[in-house]
Amino acid sequence: MEENKYSDDIYGRARVQDSPELEQYYKDLEGLGAGALWTVANDIEPWEPKSTSVPMLWEYDKLRDLVLKSSELVTPEQAGRRVVYLVNDKRKDVAAAVGWLYSGIQVTRPGEFTSAHRHKASALRFIMEGSGGYTVVDGNKIMLEVNDFVITPNSTWHEHGVEATGKTCIWQDGLDIPLINALEANDYAVHDGKQELVKPLNYSPMNYGTSGLIPADKTWDKPYSPLFIYSWKKVYPALLDALEVNEINPFDGILMQYSNPVTGGHVMQTMGAAMQLLPASFKGKAHRHTGSFVYQCAKGKGYSIINGKRFDWKERDIFCVPSWAWHEHHNLSDTEDACLFNFNDLPVIESLGLFQGREYTENNGHQKI
Numbered sequence: 427m428e429e430n431k432y433s434d435d436i437y438g439r440a441r442v443q444d445s446p447e448l449e450q451y452y453k454d455l456e457g458l459g460a461g462a463l464w465t466v467a468n469d470i471e472p473w474e475p476k477s478t479s480v481p482m483l484w485e486y487d488k489l490r491d492l493v494l495k496s497s498e499l500v501t502p503e504q505a506g507r508r509v510v511y512l513v514n515d516k517r518k519d520v521a522a523a524v525g526w527l528y529s530g531i532q533v534t535r536p537g538e539f540t541s542a543h544r545h546k547a548s549a550l551r552f553i554m555e556g557s558g559g560y561t562v563v564d565g566n567k568i569m570l571e572v573n574d575f576v577i578t579p580n581s582t583w584h585e586h587g588v589e590a591t592g593k594t595c596i597w598q599d600g601l602d603i604p605l606i607n608a609l610e611a612n613d614y615a616v617h618d619g620k621q622e623l624v625k626p627l628n629y630s631p632m633n634y635g636t637s638g639l640i641p642a643d644k645t646w647d648k649p650y651s652p653l654f655i656y657s658w659k660k661v662y663p664a665l666l667d668a669l670e671v672n673e674i675n676p677f678d679g680i681l682m683q684y685s686n687p688v689t690g691g692h693v694m695q696t697m698g699a700a701m702q703l704l705p706a707s708f709k710g711k712a713h714r715h716t717g718s719f720v721y722q723c724a725k726g727k728g729y730s731i732i733n734g735k736r737f738d739w740k741e742r743d744i745f746c747v748p749s750w751a752w753h754e755h756h757n758l759s760d761t762e763d764a765c766l767f768n769f770n771d772l773p774v775i776e777s778l779g780l781f782q783g784r785e786y787t788e789n790n791g792h793q794k795i
Contacts, residue, residue, distance in 0.1 A: 475716050475782070477748035479514050479524045481732035486554070486742035489531060493596060497533050502540045508533060509599060512744065517604070524746035525718025526605035527697070527771060532586075533596050534559065539587025542617030548650075548694045549584070550600045551576040552722055552767055554742055558592015561585070563654045565624030568631065570595070573658030573724050575684055575701075575767065579650035579694050580606075583621055598722055598744065600769040602696045630654045634687050651686035651693040658724075665703040665765065676711045676791070678755070679704040692773040699769040704728060704757040708764075711791030712754040715783030717775045719747040719768050726764025728757045731793045752786055752793055 442448070442464050455461050493510050502508050511530035512523045523529035532551075534540075536558065552575055553559065559570040564582045576597075578584040588595050606612040626632075634640055634653040646652045661682075668680050675681060681702040684693050692698040701724065704710070712731065721730075727740040732753045737745050747753045757764040775781050786793060 475750035477525065477718070477750055478516050479522070479718065479746065479748035480516050481735060481737065481746060481748060481751060481753075482512075482514055482524075483737040483739065483743060483745040484512050486744070490596070490742075493531050493533050494594070497535055497594070502534065502538050506543075507540060507599075514746065520604040520607065522604040523720050524748050525771060526602065526608060527718050527720055527769070528599075528601040528603040529720050529744065529746075530599040530601075531596060532599050533594065534586060534588045535594050536588050536592050537590040540585050542583050542585040542619075542621045543615060544581055544583045544617075545614045546580050546612050547601050547603045547606045548580040548696050549578040550694075550697060550699060550769055551578070551586075552598045552600070552724075552769075554596045554598060554722075556588065556593045556595030558589035559595035559597070560587055560589065561654070562621050562623070563630075565621050566630050566654060567623055567625075567627050568655050569628060570597075570655070571658065573661075573767075575656040575658075575661070575699060577651060577654055577693050579648070580696075583617055585617075585621060600697065600699075600720060602771070605696060605771070605774070631657065635660065638687070640687050646688050649695050651688070653687050653693075656684050661701055662725075662765070665701065669703060669705065669763075674705060674708070677713050677785075678702050678710065679708050679757075694773065695777075696771065696774050697769055698772045699767070702755075702766050702768075704755055704764045704766065706757060706762055707760050708755070708757040709792070710755040712752050712786035712793045713783060714750050714752045714786070716749050716781055717770050717772045718749050719770045721745050721747065721766050721768045724765040724767045726757060726759055726762055728755060728759075728764045730755045731795060734793050734795060736795050754786075754791075754793060 496508050496510060500508055509530035509532045514522055514524055553570050553572050555572060561568050561576055563578050563584045630653055665680055665682060679702050681700055684699045686693055722744045723739045723741050729736050729738040730753055732747055733751045739745055
């Protein structure tokens, strides 16, 4: 069969046939730091969203020993941040877990802490195990428990540690480092010594995390949430309450977004987060949408089908759903619910008017594996 000499045979797309004159023309343009749009248009203007990331699953049982081993090999001070990062097979060049999102697993032993630092990249934590852990954000010290969600917004001074009386803590880090680097806007600074504590212990959750009440005599003018921690002991009961009074979403079960208590919007400007509950025997239907997602199983076990491939997960396993990938979530238990935490780039997608989605209509809404 004769090779197709056109870049695309679909009407309305670039279909220029190569010739010796054109090839020389392209070389002349290249020599001047230029190019002909029609030679790349079909690649940079796809018919629909296209992700370079691939779905992946990181099994915690297989990673945990290596994460702990890092604490024997380097100190937090030597490493800056002692983290095993998770990298997508197709995003190794930017150290991303999916899309423009970074993820890593950090370990801190009792009595250890990191130096206070700040950066333009925003960060978040999801606590996986241990006790006595804490974070200090702009002079606010907050104690951490398993399944708590914590934010350290961009340019805030922050440090993390574990009290000497605690147990080794492991948590997932999520950052927008790849995005901020792509925008060529990142930076990093180390504090001269430890931060001075400017508020009482747990000031942020005690002020902004109580029953929807916020201080009426104080003004919060920062573009991120004043609530730096979202406690699992409050989040899980809220999910159960929502389950009692809401119809179950056929795609996501009961899906609740972590929000800024002042605005009701996302917790930070570039990264959002959510927790969803999949009722017993839940079999989610498939859909897809723009936006990259990193999931961690907080409770239970199940599996997700992403672009026709099944990924089985249990507590602490992490997996990613690339932008515009078909995906559906299933709870394997007939008696217990399952909970999935996720962080995502929806604040960027939505603020730029880039969100779109579609439902899977074949096979009763379920993908074939």
